[in-house]
Amino acid sequence: MYTLLSGLYKYMFQKDEYCILILGLDNAGKTTFLEQSKTRFNKNYKGMSLSKITTTVGLNIGTVDVGKARLMFWDLGGQEELQSLWDKYYAECHGVIYVIDSTDEERLAESKQAFGPWDLPLPLPRRPQSSAPHLGAQGVPQGGDGGWTPWSRVDI
């Protein structure tokens, strides 16, 4: 009986959870985008002043509920020395938002390069999960394949 009721409860109220990476060069506007999304979609969220946002060292995590989906955004630091950490998150994410400051023409080539050398296979779309992957001490996803779909090569 308990199993039946808990299954029904989960079916009715549990949200499918998706992890979305927010990538892009430093100063591109990733954290600002995340804060704006949280303010727009989370009714009770009192957004922080955008002028207080400082460069991200590590990552910021933000959750936004949209209908039956829960989007967990991982906003990673974009500084050059932090870009080498990006690929640690690919296997655990369902999607990527790549932010470009279109007014910063001088850095467009750099932005393309940071996005471009993905000579790596990207994961296929993954099925949603009921709980977020475990993040280790440095905020990097830890262990286990979580039953994800195998990787497949995608050319950009």
Ligand SMILES: Nc1nc2c(ncn2[C@@H]2O[C@H](COP(=O)(O)OP(=O)(O)OP(=O)(O)O)[C@@H](O)[C@H]2O)c(=O)[nH]1
């Ligand atoms: N005018 C304008 N300024 C923006 C916009 N988005 C972000 N900014 C400004 O750009 C600067 C950098 O924004 P962040 O959100 O910190 O950039 P980031 O990509 O998170 O940078 P890192 O954390 O260093 O990787 C801040 O001064 C923001 O106020 C935008 O849409 N328009």
Ligand SMILES: [Mg+2]
């Ligand atoms: Mg940031």
